[in-house]
Amino acid sequence: MKKKINLRIVGIAIIAVFATVIGTTVIYYSLFQKQVRADLSISAKLLKDTRYFESVNIDRDKIDLSTERDELRVTWIAKDGTVLYDNDTSAELLTNHNNRPEIQDAFNKGVGEAVRKSDTMHKNTFYYAVRLDNGTVLRVATNAQSLRSVFLSVAPFIGLIILSIISVCVVISHLLTKQLIKPIEVMISNLENSDYESPYKELEPVCEMLKSQHIDILGAAKARQDFTANVSHELKTPLTAISGYAELLEEGMVETDKQKHFYKEIRKNADRLFAIINDIIQLSELDREEHGISFEKFDLYETVVECVNALSINAKLSNISINVEGESKFIHANKDLIKELVENLLQNSIRYNNPGGKVSVLVKTIDNSTCLIVQDNGIGIPAVDQQRVFERFYRVDKSRSKATGGTGLGLAIVKHIVEIHDAKIKLDSAPGVGTTITVIF
Numbered sequence: 001m002k003k004k005i006n007l008r009i010v011g012i013a014i015i016a017v018f019a020t021v022i023g024t025t026v027i028y029y030s031l032f033q034k035q036v037r038a039d040l041s042i043s044a045k046l047l048k049d050t051r052y053f054e055s056v057n058i059d060r061d062k063i064d065l066s067t068e069r070d071e072l073r074v075t076w077i078a079k080d081g082t083v084l085y086d087n088d089t090s091a092e093l094l095t096n097h098n099n100r101p102e103i104q105d106a107f108n109k110g111v112g113e114a115v116r117k118s119d120t121m122h123k124n125t126f127y128y129a130v131r132l133d134n135g136t137v138l139r140v141a142t143n144a145q146s147l148r149s150v151f152l153s154v155a156p157f158i159g160l161i162i163l164s165i166i167s168v169c170v171v172i173s174h175l176l177t178k179q180l181i182k183p184i185e186v187m188i189s190n191l192e193n194s195d196y197e198s199p200y201k202e203l204e205p206v207c208e209m210l211k212s213q214h215i216d217i218l219g220a221a222k223a224r225q226d227f228t229a230n231v232s233h234e235l236k237t238p239l240t241a242i243s244g245y246a247e248l249l250e251e252g253m254v255e256t257d258k259q260k261h262f263y264k265e266i267r268k269n270a271d272r273l274f275a276i277i278n279d280i281i282q283l284s285e286l287d288r289e290e291h292g293i294s295f296e297k298f299d300l301y302e303t304v305v306e307c308v309n310a311l312s313i314n315a316k317l318s319n320i321s322i323n324v325e326g327e328s329k330f331i332h333a334n335k336d337l338i339k340e341l342v343e344n345l346l347q348n349s350i351r352y353n354n355p356g357g358k359v360s361v362l363v364k365t366i367d368n369s370t371c372l373i374v375q376d377n378g379i380g381i382p383a384v385d386q387q388r389v390f391e392r393f394y395r396v397d398k399s400r401s402k403a404t405g406g407t408g409l410g411l412a413i414v415k416h417i418v419e420i421h422d423a424k425i426k427l428d429s430a431p432g433v434g435t436t437i438t439v440i441f
Helices: 002-049 101-109 146-190 201-250 254-289 300-317 335-351 398-403 408-420
Strands: 071-077 083-086 111-118 123-131 137-145 295-297 321-326 329-331 358-365 371-374 424-430 434-440
Touching: 002 123, 002 146, 002 434, 071 101, 101 111, 101 123, 101 137, 123 371, 137 358, 146 201, 201 254, 254 408, 295 300, 300 321, 300 335, 300 358, 300 371, 335 358, 335 398, 335 408, 335 434
Parallel strands: 321 358
Antiparallel strands: 071 083, 071 137, 111 123, 123 137, 295 329, 358 371, 371 434, 424 434
């Protein structure tokens, strides 16, 4: 980050320097051209005012307007374009000037200007012509450096200035970057400090966001750590039991009439092991595929009826009656996950109920939202445990949960499915009264 900021500041400085140099050079040259034209205009008018060229019959050999360094070229042109006098070259050697634009303008308008470039000499020749009272034209001209030659002549000085400015900018950018980054580094190092306040108002939202993300990351890390520990513990229990029973059978330490009981215990623990593994796989798939789950429109009531029919045998074996009420309500969701949700809620209502208990399932609309309500008159959940029953592997009654085959992951799966569908879940329960769980789509 520091390197990027430094490079960008230096880059901006270089662009600014070049833009300033080019802009200044162009403006300077434009002013220089105006000054050259103004000087030529004054020179032409002064020569005109001398009335030295009013008579075409004067002895032109006696005219001497030469300068030491040819700073000013004077040319006198007759009405037909013939050169009468030139202080730089013999008039007889010069061609007719009637086709020169500045001469034509002078004949037609009184004055004329032109600039002609010399690519080989890298110079510009400025011409200014004025018409005299006798109809002839007097033209003055001077050479000046072109924009390119001006720029090349000052290029070494510009290069030194640019290097100096870039060097200064590198130092300044380093200091500025250090000042900009330091509060952020301090802020990051104080994410766990709730009393820390951001040095800049602009950083307050970022600071709050980073604190929130930091807390979430720590929470997620702790949750993963707890989940790993819980998984190890939950898997260890049935595996230890299976290993123990199998070892006793292998050593021949179990009487024949009791072997059937041991085989039954091995199968029961194996079933429990498979149930835990299946629920863990289900949770991991939900975590991995949360953003790739497909949704469709289907009848929630019809899906609930299918789930109730599938679990009716389990309910009868536990002497539990299930009643379904409601009407057709279509929702946009993943049908397989909703079936998983309904089955988990029903299994919990059957598992944690009393013999002869009842389970009611209702599908209806509440405040323009489709709701699924699963109610039982079972053992209920104490208020102190109601906030934690959706945690993974949390059980209110551990002995009963294990005896009935519960893995402690059913409501965690339910909560995850609810979150995937942007739904809400409400729990209302009391010991000895029963439990009501409402899912609002």
